Amino acid sequence: MTKKPSIQVSLQTSSLIAGFMIWVLISSLMPSIKEDIALTAGQVSLVTAIPVILGSVLRVPVGFFTNRFGARMINIISFLILLPPVFYISRADSFLDLVLGGFFIGVGGATFSIGVTSLPKYYPKEKHGLINGIYGIGNIGTAVSTFLAPIVAQHLGWQKTVQLYLILILAFLVLNLVFGDKKEAKINTSMSEQIKKVYNNSTLWFLCLFYFITFGAFVAFTVFLPNFLVTNFDLTSVDAGIRTAIFIAVATALRPIGGWLADKCNAYIILIFVFVGVGLSGILLSFSPNIEWYTIGSLSVAVSVGIGNGTVFKLVPLYFSKQAGIVNGVVAAMGGLGGFFPPLILSIVFNITGHYAIGFMALSQFAFISLIIVIFMYYKDQKNIERKILEGTVEGIMVTNKHGEIEYVNTAFSNITGYSKDDVIGNKPSILHSGKQDKAYYEKMWDDINNQGFWQGEIWNKRKNDEIYKEWLHITCIKNDSGSVQYYVGMFNDLSMNHK
Numbered sequence: 001m002t003k004k005p006s007i008q009v010s011l012q013t014s015s016l017i018a019g020f021m022i023w024v025l026i027s028s029l030m031p032s033i034k035e036d037i038a039l040t041a042g043q044v045s046l047v048t049a050i051p052v053i054l055g056s057v058l059r060v061p062v063g064f065f066t067n068r069f070g071a072r073m074i075n076i077i078s079f080l081i082l083l084p085p086v087f088y089i090s091r092a093d094s095f096l097d098l099v100l101g102g103f104f105i106g107v108g109g110a111t112f113s114i115g116v117t118s119l120p121k122y123y124p125k126e127k128h129g130l131i132n133g134i135y136g137i138g139n140i141g142t143a144v145s146t147f148l149a150p151i152v153a154q155h156l157g158w159q160k161t162v163q164l165y166l167i168l169i170l171a172f173l174v175l176n177l178v179f180g181d182k183k184e185a186k187i188n189t190s191m192s193e194q195i196k197k198v199y200n201n202s203t204l205w206f207l208c209l210f211y212f213i214t215f216g217a218f219v220a221f222t223v224f225l226p227n228f229l230v231t232n233f234d235l236t237s238v239d240a241g242i243r244t245a246i247f248i249a250v251a252t253a254l255r256p257i258g259g260w261l262a263d264k265c266n267a268y269i270i271l272i273f274v275f276v277g278v279g280l281s282g283i284l285l286s287f288s289p290n291i292e293w294y295t296i297g298s299l300s301v302a303v304s305v306g307i308g309n310g311t312v313f314k315l316v317p318l319y320f321s322k323q324a325g326i327v328n329g330v331v332a333a334m335g336g337l338g339g340f341f342p343p344l345i346l347s348i349v350f351n352i353t354g355h356y357a358i359g360f361m362a363l364s365q366f367a368f369i370s371l372i373i374v375i376f377m378y379y380k381d382q383k384n385i386e387r388k389i390l391e392g393t394v395e396g397i398m399v400t401n402k403h404g405e406i407e408y409v410n411t412a413f414s415n416i417t418g419y420s421k422d423d424v425i426g427n428k429p430s431i432l433h434s435g436k437q438d439k440a441y442y443e444k445m446w447d448d449i450n451n452q453g454f455w456q457g458e459i460w461n462k463r464k465n466d467e468i469y470k471e472w473l474h475i476t477c478i479k480n481d482s483g484s485v486q487y488y489v490g491m492f493n494d495l496s497m498n499h500k
């Protein structure tokens with residue numbers, strides 16, 4: 001029997017917390033590590049960014065295999081893989097050791113794809129945003145490490161602090177073994193087949209960009225802030241850790257709120273506010289403010305990306321329910337890679353210019369580009385809804401331009417008249433004339449339309465098979481803001497069918 005959904009939410013969310021604690025292990029302890037291992041500023045940026053690579057790339061196969069084998073199996077394998085690199089880091093004494101160990105602890109970041117693929121299987125679509133948002137609270141694992149690791153390291157040393165994470169890994173191995181759901185629904189579609197169905201869908205790549213910005217900014221600030229605050233504002237490692245933990249906590253706490261809002265409201269409207277927030281925050285940070293204004297800018301980023309993260313993962317199962325595993329993996333991978341580049345870019349920019357302004361301004365520009373795309377997608381979505389409404393109505397609908405040429409007909413039009421869209425688009429409505437009404441009848445009709453803006457009444461028309469039928473027709477002229485006629489819309493019912 002399948003285990004309770006609530007148990008799986010708790011287990012997988014807590015497993016994500018553990019995975020993310022391990023993922024940011026090196027960046028959390030970097031101020032202490034630098035005291036024992038000599039590292040340049042460039043090496044620090046590289047070492048803290050390295051775990052993001054594997055944590056991002058692996059999200060695609062992890063999402064796919066979660067669909068195939070279930071969350072229990074993939075979580076167990078992930079924690080087993082994490083044991084050796086964590087132990088190796090505890091013995092590190094060189095830059096190369098940190099790079100090698102850091103690369104493989106990226107598996108901790110890849111675990112994100114497990115829950116977002118597995119948990120929606122247990123709930124209806126109306127709750128997917130909230131459930132994925134609750135699961136996203138697992139991001140708090142980065143805050144836990146960032147806050148606690150420096151404090152523990154002050155008393156035990158950073159090496160023994162790293163070794164404590166081995167106990168954490170073993171604990172979650174046991175928890176997943178005992179409480180993981182062996183009966184989770186499996187999807188066995190091949191990876192290549194799923195990729196073929198989604199790779200040319202523009203919505204997928206737009207969602208990747210949105211997550212690249214929102215989750216990428218979250219990861220970038222998480223790994224960048226501890227060392228940045230110590231270096232640029234002369235804070236202690238503990239103070240920097242607390243401030244970074246607050247950033248993470250705010251962003252994480254708002255993630256389920258973002259998912260809940262996306263369940264209740266139009267997700268695109270929410271993303272519009274998100275990218276306005278990120279864009280303005282990037283501009284503020286680019287002016288290299290003092291610690292007070294820097295705090296305001298960073299917290300504004302936290303609020304925006306936290307809501308954005310929850311919103312994006314509402315849209316994934318909404319558009320790609322049959323390919324959720326692979327799409328979750330691709331989108332999550334792009335989000336992770338979004339966190340890899342900013343620390344390196346900021347470091348390069350600082351080395352060239354002596355400040356970080358250009359790097360933060362780049363974040364702002366990417367946000368505003370995303371804003372334009374979101375607005376486009378919103379209006380495209382609205383048009384699709386309107387078209388579906390028109391296609392679903394039982395009344396025949398015909399739209400002509402101001403010259404009387406047919407530009408659109410719905411499915412009901414074709415069902416009633418027998419004419420397909422290709423038959424009538426570009427022609428004039430006279431193609432339907434039965435000959436039962438004389439010229440004066442049509443002149444009177446158009447006088448009413450031009451003078452009153454509409455006409456309605458009974459009329460005889462002719463189907464494609466030459467059968468004459470009676471319909472109730474309503475014609476309305478559509479004007480623009482200046483009062484000029486742009487379209488004529490005709491809606492009609494087949495009265496002969498109603499009397500049969």
